[in-house]
Each structure stands twice: as structure tokens, then as C-alpha cells.
Amino acid sequence: MAKIHELGVVRLREAFAAGRVSVVAATEHYLARIAALDGRIGAYTGLDAVGARAAAAESAARFEAGTARALEGVPIAVKGNIDVAGLATHGGIGARRQAIAGADAAVVARLRAAGAVVLGNLNLHEAALGATTNNAFFGATQNPHRPGFTPGGSSGGSGAAVAAGLCAAALGTDTLGSVRIPAAYCGVYGLKPTAGLVNDAGLLFLAERLDTVGPLARSAEDVAAMIEAMAALDGSPPVNRVAMLDSTDAVDMHPAVAAGYALAADLLRGLGCEVTVHHVAIDAHRVRLAGFIEAAREADARFGAAMAADPEGFSPAFKSYLAFGRNIDARGVADGRAVLDAAATEVRGVLQAADAILLPTAPQPAFAHASEAPVSQADFTALANIAGVPAFAMPSGWTSDGLPVGVQLMGRAGGERALLALGGALDRTLNAYRPPIDFA
Secondary structure: OOOHHHOOOHHHHHHHHHOOOOHHHHHHHHHHHHHHHHHHHOOEEEEOHHHHHHHHHHHHHHHHHOOOOOOOOOEEEEEOOEOOOOOEOOOOOHHHOOOEOOOOOHHHHHHHHOOOEEEEEEOOOHHHOOOOOEEOOOEEOOEOOEOOEOOOOOOHHHHHHHHOOOOOEEEEEEOOOOOHHHHHHHOOEEEEOOOOOOOOOOEOOOOOOOOEEEEEEOOHHHHHHHHHHHOOOOOOOOOOEEEEEHHHHHOOOOHHHHHHHHHHHHHHHHOOOEEEEEOOOOOHHHHHHHHHHHHHHHHHHHHHHHHHHOHHHOOHHHHHHHHHHHOOOHHHHHHHHHHHHHHHHHHHHHHHHOOEEEEEOOOOOOOEOOOOOOOOOOOOOHHHHHHOOOEEEEEEEEOOOOOEEEEEEEEOOOOHHHHHHHHHHHHHHHOOOOOOHHHO
């Protein structure tokens, strides 16, 4: 039989229902793995072992009584910028170490109401503004496939915890790719939902126009189970017309990323999809920069006063981001928003002619924490946030030296079910998921 942490969400829930695995034993298994392994990963910033054990006992009683819910007993973890009652909503910011949440965020409350067991909260890039999760206050989270390398960000703790089997699934947030980049670098699965689909009350925002809460997990079906519990989904027609964007070619890609992208297109054709290339007036670098301007400007408005009151609670790098945001003049703000609006119009136009858009997730695999982060990390992911549409990231292959790479499917607003159905079918043909060897 598979180990408990190999079962993920759906298969673990089935094992509970069949009596093959005890809910209490599953929670203890994850707590033991965290104690034994997280010192090498640095994914968790807070644990609620007492609360998790109490929730597991309640879930066990519900199975006995025949009142088990959709995620009954499934152990999950939450990014540290989302409120979990009794834990610090630190947002990766040193000045917020003692910002203890008095109540759960709406999405956490909804997952608990579905039976999920919350283990604790997770590391992230400072204030969610960055994509390495090399955090000056909470440490550098390691990629389970290559310690010393980044898990991506800003939801790096979420991606690393899922990949290393330290939770069955995790919540992250996605501003310009912050769920999907860790999914790609850590070789797992992540969904950026439609803007406004998931209730974001209790989220420490970075950029309200762009931010969404989304799940990461070890399979497409597990991501689907999570989002079904997180939000009320509408039915949507099947996805069979897939677009590729000609602007993709202007971004330098690692050969393994390019190969996985081409393979995914071929496999979609084999699944019966009509795959066509669409011309778009999108400069990925300009769009990503415009998104960064929006995030930095809002970050300064949100955190500037706190930084002035407690300057030691913010890193020099983040202070420079805030200064950048503070110094953007009205013309710069207007120009940036015009770029965002034009890109959103282009994406929505493509999604009128096609049902989905296939893109690489990140142009490169994970890189060493000691090296400089590529500026292009979010060149492919930012478009979904700017257009407000869902995007599902999955593994698509491996580099010659053993690092995962990924692709993503963007869909129409509200089309999560159809998008995940196609994503699941593509994933089964790609068959690219592998757990990290050292954390099997």
C-alpha cells in the first residue's frame, strides 16, 4: 500500500472512507514528517498540532457517525499571508511576527467546514512580492528536488510542503504567478482561480486587482477537489479549442521548458483538441513590469507606514521595492495600467476564439538561492492575473539534471471545471509527475 503522504487528497479521503487509513494516524503521520524533515526544507513558519489533533479526532467521529464531509480528515497547510486563527499572519514580514489572527480567513473557514485538518502555516517571499522565498526573517525555503535551490514564490513554502509530502495540499496566493511558479519549480500542480471566485476576506493583500487564493497539490484531481471545497463552481462547456500565443517565442526559454511546451501541444492534438497559434500584441516583459509597478505601488500604500514605524522589520530589498512604488508618478501609474488593460483585452479576445490558452509556466527551472533571480520568472504567468482568468499549472518534463518544468492552461472566467478536466487529461498523457527522491 502507498504511504499516507503519497495518497494526496482524493485517495486519502477514499482510504479514510474505506477504513484502510485512520484519520488520526494520517494527521500524526504528517506531523511526524514535519518534525523529521522540515528542518531541511523550511516550509513551515507555524504549527497548530493541538488544533490539528482535535480536528482529526472530530473527523474520525464523523466517519464513525456517517456524517463525513468532502475533505474530511485531509491535512492541509496555509500560506502565511492568509489568516489562520491562533497563528501569525506574518506575510513573510519580520514586523508582523506577532500579528496573530483572531479568526480564520473565509477560505480557511470554508475548508475546515468541508472537514480539512489545518496543520499550520507556511513561508513565503517577503510580502508576497517576489518569487524565490529566500526570506530574510523566516529563512530560505528549499526546493525538495534540489536543496540549495529556490522552490519559487511567492508561495514557495506551499509548493515545497506539497512536493515534500508535508501536507496533502496547501493554499497559496497568486499575484503574478505566485501559485504556478512554485508548482513548476517544485514539480506539483497549482490553480490560479478566476478573479473573485474565492472569497479573499482574511488575506493580507499585495495587489487587490491581481491577488487570488489558489490550491497546490500533488495531482490534478486533488487540485479539483480543493477548489470545489473552496468556492461554488459553475458548470462550463468542454474545452477543445486551444490557442498558443506567438508572443511566447520572444521569451528565452530553457530547452526543457520549450520541449515540454511543444510536447503538451502535440498531446493536446492527440486528445482531439484543435490547437492553433494566435497573433497577439503582447510584450511579456512590458506586461510583467507593469504588473510589478502595480504591485509595488500598492505595497507602498499598504506597508509604508508600518515600515516607517518599524524599519528593522523589513528587509533592505523590500524597502527598495517600497521606495520604487512610492516614486512612481501619476503618468507612470497611468501608463502601467494602460499596458495591463491592453494585455487583458488581448487575452480575453483570444479566449473568445478559443476555449483555453497553452503556455509554459515559467521560462526556466529552479535556480540556486545564491544566484540572481531571472527577471522573466512571471513573463508567462502574469497574463492570467491581469485578465482575471483561471490558469492551471502542471509538470511537463524534466531537465537533464533532474529539475522539473511545467506548462499551464489558461481558461475562460468561471471555467475552472472544464479547464481542470482538460488539464487532467493532458496530465495523464504527459505523465511527468515525480516525487522528490529524498522525500519519498
